[in-house]
Amino acid sequence: MSESDVTRKGVEGARPGREALTGARAGRRRRRRGRGEQPVVPDARFSSYYGKPVLNKPTWKPLDIAGYLYLGGLAGGASLLAAGAHATGRPDLARVTKLGAAGAITVSLGALVHDLGRPARFINMLRVVKPTSPMNMGSWLLAGYAPLTMAAAAADVAGRYRLVGAGATAAAAALGPAVATYTAVLLSDTAVPSWHEGYRELPFVFAGSGASAAAGLALAFVPAAQAGPARRMAVLGAALELGAFQLMKRHIGLAAEPFEQGRPHKLLRAAEMLTAGGAALAAYAGAGAGPRAGWRGRAPAVAAGLALLTGSAALRFGVFHAGVHSAEDPKYTVVPQRERMRARAG
Amino acid sequence: MTEGKTTAVNAAGGDPPPSRKLFSGPQPNVAQAAGYPDAPPRMGFFTDTSVCIGCKACEVACKEWNSVPEDGLELTGMSYDNTQGLGADTWRHVAFIEQRKPLGGQEPGVDHSGFDVFEAARNLGSSPASPGPGATAPSPESAPAGAPAGSISPVSPDGRTELRWLMSSDVCKHCTHAACLDVCPTGALFRTEFGTVVVQEDVCNGCGYCVPACPYGVIDQRKEDGRVWKCTLCYDRLGVGMEPACAKSCPTDSIQFGPLEELRERAAARVAQLHAAGVTDARLYGESPDDGVGGDGAFFLLLDEPEVYGLPPDPVVTTRDLPAMWKHAAMAAASLAALGFASFVRRPR
Numbered sequence: 220m221s222e223s224d225v226t227r228k229g230v231e232g233a234r235p236g237r238e239a240l241t242g243a244r245a246g247r248r249r250r251r252r253g254r255g256e257q258p259v260v261p262d263a264r265f266s267s268y269y270g271k272p273v274l275n276k277p278t279w280k281p282l283d284i285a286g287y288l289y290l291g292g293l294a295g296g297a298s299l300l301a302a303g304a305h306a307t308g309r310p311d312l313a314r315v316t317k318l319g320a321a322g323a324i325t326v327s328l329g330a331l332v333h334d335l336g337r338p339a340r341f342i343n344m345l346r347v348v349k350p351t352s353p354m355n356m357g358s359w360l361l362a363g364y365a366p367l368t369m370a371a372a373a374a375d376v377a378g379r380y381r382l383v384g385a386g387a388t389a390a391a392a393a394l395g396p397a398v399a400t401y402t403a404v405l406l407s408d409t410a411v412p413s414w415h416e417g418y419r420e421l422p423f424v425f426a427g428s429g430a431s432a433a434a435g436l437a438l439a440f441v442p443a444a445q446a447g448p449a450r451r452m453a454v455l456g457a458a459l460e461l462g463a464f465q466l467m468k469r470h471i472g473l474a475a476e477p478f479e480q481g482r483p484h485k486l487l488r489a490a491e492m493l494t495a496g497g498a499a500l501a502a503y504a505g506a507g508a509g510p511r512a513g514w515r516g517r518a519p520a521v522a523a524g525l526a527l528l529t530g531s532a533a534l535r536f537g538v539f540h541a542g543v544h545s546a547e548d549p550k551y552t553v554v555p556q557r558e559r560m561r562a563r564a565g
Numbered sequence: 566m567t568e569g570k571t572t573a574v575n576a577a578g579g580d581p582p583p584s585r586k587l588f589s590g591p592q593p594n595v596a597q598a599a600g601y602p603d604a605p606p607r608m609g610f611f612t613d614t615s616v617c618i619g620c621k622a623c624e625v626a627c628k629e630w631n632s633v634p635e636d637g638l639e640l641t642g643m644s645y646d647n648t649q650g651l652g653a654d655t656w657r658h659v660a661f662i663e664q665r666k667p668l669g670g671q672e673p674g675v676d677h678s679g680f681d682v683f684e685a686a687r688n689l690g691s692s693p694a695s696p697g698p699g700a701t702a703p704s705p706e707s708a709p710a711g712a713p714a715g716s717i718s719p720v721s722p723d724g725r726t727e728l729r730w731l732m733s734s735d736v737c738k739h740c741t742h743a744a745c746l747d748v749c750p751t752g753a754l755f756r757t758e759f760g761t762v763v764v765q766e767d768v769c770n771g772c773g774y775c776v777p778a779c780p781y782g783v784i785d786q787r788k789e790d791g792r793v794w795k796c797t798l799c800y801d802r803l804g805v806g807m808e809p810a811c812a813k814s815c816p817t818d819s820i821q822f823g824p825l826e827e828l829r830e831r832a833a834a835r836v837a838q839l840h841a842a843g844v845t846d847a848r849l850y851g852e853s854p855d856d857g858v859g860g861d862g863a864f865f866l867l868l869d870e871p872e873v874y875g876l877p878p879d880p881v882v883t884t885r886d887l888p889a890m891w892k893h894a895a896m897a898a899a900s901l902a903a904l905g906f907a908s909f910v911r912r913p914r
Contacts, residue, residue: 268660268875269643271650275782278773299905307909336771336791343751343770350891351588351884354774355750392905396898403897404890408748408883409777415883418890422897430904452908459904546777553872556879 265557267549274410276546283334285539288402289432289532290327292425294320295399296433296456298368300449302392305385309445312437313388314375319436320391321372324365324398331361353404364398367391399429406542412552413545414538416474420467421538427463428531430456431494435527438501438520446520450505453527457498460534461491473555477541477548486537493530497523589885591854592741599756607760608803610812610820610863611828612734613835614874615847617819619732623657624648626814630799631656634787650875651735653787656796657811660874662731731867733874734820736811737762737783737796738851739862742882745775745784745795760825761798761862769793780858780880798862825862832866844868850876857881 223233267273277284297320304312332341344358367387374384400422407418414421430452437449464487468475477483500523545551586598596604627633636654641647644661651658743762746754753768754775764784771791775784784795799809807813812822821828832849839847846868851861857880871878 266870266872268662268873269641269646271875273782273872273875273877275652275776275779275785277777278786295901296905299902300908303905303909334773336773336786336793337769340751340768340770343753343768344772346768347750347752349750349752351747351887352750352774353887353890354748354772358750392902396901396905397894399901400894400897404887404894407890408887409774410744410780410880410883411777414777415886418886419893422890422894423900426897426901426904430901434908448908452904455904455907459900542777549872549875552877556877557872560879 265550265553267553270549272547273549273552274546276543277409277411278336279539280334281536281539281543283330285536286532287327287330287334288406288425288539289428289535290323290330291402292399292429292531292535293432293436293528294323294327294364294368295395295397296429296431296452297323297436298364298371298388298391298395298398299430300433300437300452301371302388303448304445305388307448309448312441312445312449315440316433316437317368317372317375317388319433320395321365321368324361324368328361328365353401353408357401357405360394360397360401364391364394367394396426400426406538409542410552411542411546412474412555413471413477414542416471416555417467420463420470423463424460424467424534424538427456427458427460428494428534431460431498431527432456432531434501435497435524435531437524438504438527439524443504443517443520447505450501450520453501453523454498457494457527460494460531464534474545474551477545477551478537481544483537483541483544486533486540490530490533490537493526493533497526497530500526587742587859588887589742589857589882590859592859593854595741595760595859596756596758599760601758604758604760606824606826607862608798608823609739609760609825609828609861610736610798610809610822611832611866612736612863613819613821613832613866614731614733615819615835615839615844615866615868616817617659617732617734618817619645619659619661619730620816621648621659622814622816623734623811623820624655624659626810627657627796630802630810631797633794651737651781651783651795652785653790653794656736656794658735660731660733660735662733662869662873664729664731664869666729729868731869731874733865733867734811734815735874735876736863737798738781738858738864739796739798740882741854741859741862742884743858744778744780744882744884747882747884747887748774748778750774757800757803759798759800759803761800761803763797763800764793764795766792766794778883780877780882828864832864835866839866857885 224231297316301313301316301320304310304316332338335341344355345362347355348359349355368391370387371384371391374380374387403422403425404418406414407421409415417424434449434453434456438446438453441449468478478487500519504519504523586592592598594604595607633656634654636648636652639647641649644663646659646661648655648658739761741760743754743756746756746762750772751768751770753765753770754762755765757763769792771786771793773786773793775793776786784793786793799807799811802809808822812820821831823831829852832852836847836849848867849864850867850871851858851864854860859882865876867874867876
C-alpha cells in the first residue's frame with residue numbers, strides 16, 4: 220500500500236526507504252484536518268498506536284439515529300403543546316401538535332427499527348427491564364408513549380371518544396419531556412468522549428431543542444391567533460438550548476473540540492443561527508399587533524417555524540457527528556485520561 | 566471528568582456485600598453478584614507481552630476454534646501488523662511497535678563473530694552465565710552490571726541505532742464492570758459463571774449500543790450479519806475444563822489462562838523479576854480492582870505506556886456516571902415540562 224503521490228512539485232508522501240528511522244512513523248500523529256481552521260486547544264502531544272482509534276466508533280447510521288433524536292424531541296415538545304392547547308381551548312394548535320407528535324414518533328420508531336442489524340428482532344428490546352441500559356428504558360418509554368400520541372391524534376381527528384382523547388393527551392404530555400430528554404442519556408452512556416463528558420448539560424440542550432422544534436411546527440402550521448404559546452415556547456426553548464450548549468462546551472475541556480471543527484461545526488453554527496433567528500422572528504411575529512389576514516401576515520411565523528424545525532435537526536446531526544469524530548481520533552480518548560491520571564497523582 | 570469521582574464511589578462504605586451488583590469500584594465476587602450462588606473461581610488471561618514473539622498463533626487458533634470469518638486481507642504498510650485492531654471478526658490482535666530503545670539488559674555493539682554457538686550449547690546449564698533449559702529470564706543476581714540505567718546507550722559503538730520490538734496480543738478484557746453488558750437493551754450480553762462476558766447470538770438484535778460503550782474498542786458489529794461479536798474467552802471450552810484456544814496455542818506462554826487470583830500473583834512476581842533484571846519499563850495493565858472498570862478479567866504486562874499499544878491509559882466504565890445522567894435527564898425533563906407550562910400561562914394584565 221503506497222501513500223505517495225507524484226505532483227508538479229515532485230513526489231509527495233513517499234516512504235523514507237533505506238533512510239527510515241525505527242519508530243519514526245509509529246506512535247505519534249500529526250495529521251491535521253480541515254482547512255485554515257485553528258484548533259481551540261493547542262495540539263497536545265500524546266502517544267497512540269499508529270494513530271489508530273482506541274474506541275470502535277458507533278455503527279449507527281446518522282440519518283436513522285440523529286433523525287430519531289430529532290423526531291423524538293419534536294414529538295415530546297409537541298405533546299406538551301397539545302395538552303396545553305387542549306386545556307386552554309385552542310383547537311387548531313391542538314390538532315397540529317397532536318398529529319405532529321404521533322407522526323414524528325411513528326417515523327422515529329421506524330428509523331430505530333431500520334437501524335437495527337436484525338430488524339426482525341426489534342421486540343427483543345422488551346425482553347428485559349434494565350435501568351442500566353438507556354436504550355432499554357427508552358424502548359419501554361416509547362412503547363407507552365407512541366400509542367398514547369396515536370390515540371390522542373385519532374380521537375382529535377375523529378371528534379369522538381373525547382374522554383379517551385383527553386386522557387391520552389394528558390398522559391402523552393406527562394411522558395413527552397422524558398421522551399425528549401432520555402435520548403441525551405442514550406448518547407452520554409457511551410465511552411465516546413464528546414457525548415459522555417457532556418452528560419450534565421446535554422439533556423437540557425435536547426430539552427430546549429425539542430421545545431423549539433415543536434414550537435416551530437406549531438408556528439408553521441397554526442394560525443397566529445392560536446400560536447401565542449408556541450411563540451413563547453420558541454423563545455424559551457431556544458434560550459435553553461443555546462445557553463445549555465454554550466455551558467456544555469465550556470465545561471468539557473478537550474471533548475468540546477470536535478464541536479468546533481469540520482462538518483459538526485458547520486451544522487452547529489447553522490443550528491445556532493437558525494434557532495436564534497427563528498426565535499427572534501417568532502417574537503417579532505407575536506409583537507406584530509395582532510393577527511393580520513392573508514399570506515403577508517403569516518409569512519414571518521412560517522419562516523420562523525421552518526427555521527426552528529431545521530435548526531433543531533441541524534443541532535442533533537451536529538452533536539451526532541461530533542461524537543463520532545471524537546471516537547475516531549485517539550487524542551480525545553488518550554489526552555483527557557492522561558490529564559486525569561496526572562491530576563490524581565497530585 | 567475533572568472531578569475525580571472514582572474515589573468518591575469507591576470510598577462509600579468499606580466492603581460491599583458480594584451479592585449486590587455495583588456500578589463501579591472493586592467487586593470481589595463478580596459471578597455471585599450476577600446471580601450464580603456457587604460460582605467457580607473467576608477465570609481470565611494474563612498476557613505477558615515481554616515474552617510475546619508476535620507469531621500470531623493466538624489469532625489463528627481463535628479464528629479456527631470459533632469459526633470467525635476473514636477480517637480483510639490488506640497490507641497496512643505500517644508494521645507487521647496487518648490485523649490492525651480488535652473487532653467483530655478479530656478477537657485476538659497482535660500489536661507490533663518498533664522503538665529506538667534497548668530492551669532491558671541488551672548490550673548493543675558487542676562483537677559476536679568469534680562466538681562458537683555449538684560450544685555454548687554443549688556447556689548449557691553448566692554455569693550461571695549460561696542457564697539451562699526452562700530459564701526464560703536471567704535471575705535477579707545475574708542481571709548485567711549497570712543494567713537499570715547509565716551504561717546502556719541507544720547507539721552502538723559502530724553508530725547503529727538500537728531497536729526493540731514490542732509485541733502484544735490484545736483481547737477482550739472481560740471487565741469487572743462491563744459497559745457493553747450494562748448498556749445491552751436485550752440482555753444478549755451476559756455474565757457467565759466464570760465471571761466472563763459473552764454475547765448470546767440468538768438474542769442480539771444488532772442495536773449496536775455496546776460498540777461505542779466499550780472503553781477499549783473491543784466489540785463490534787459484523788456488517789453482513791448485523792449482530793455484534795467478540796471474544797467469549799472460549800466459553801464452550803471452559804465448560805469442559807479446557808483452556809481457551811489462544812492460550813493453548815501460545816508457544817511462549819505469553820498468554821496465560823487460569824483463575825484470576827492466581828494470575829495476579831504470578832503477574833506480580835513476574836514484574837518484580839523483570840524490574841530486578843533491569844527492565845524498569847515493565848508494568849501491569851488492567852490488573853488493579855481499583856481502576857475505572859473494577860479490574861480486567863484479561864490483564865497485561867506491558868513494556869511501555871498503554872496508549873503506545875492502542876490501549877486507553879485510564880479507562881472508566883461509562884455506567885459509573887449513569888445515576889448522575891438519569892438525574893440530570895430528570896431535571897431537564899422537569900425543566901421542559903415547566904417550560905411548556907410557562908408557555909401557556911397568561912401574563913397578568
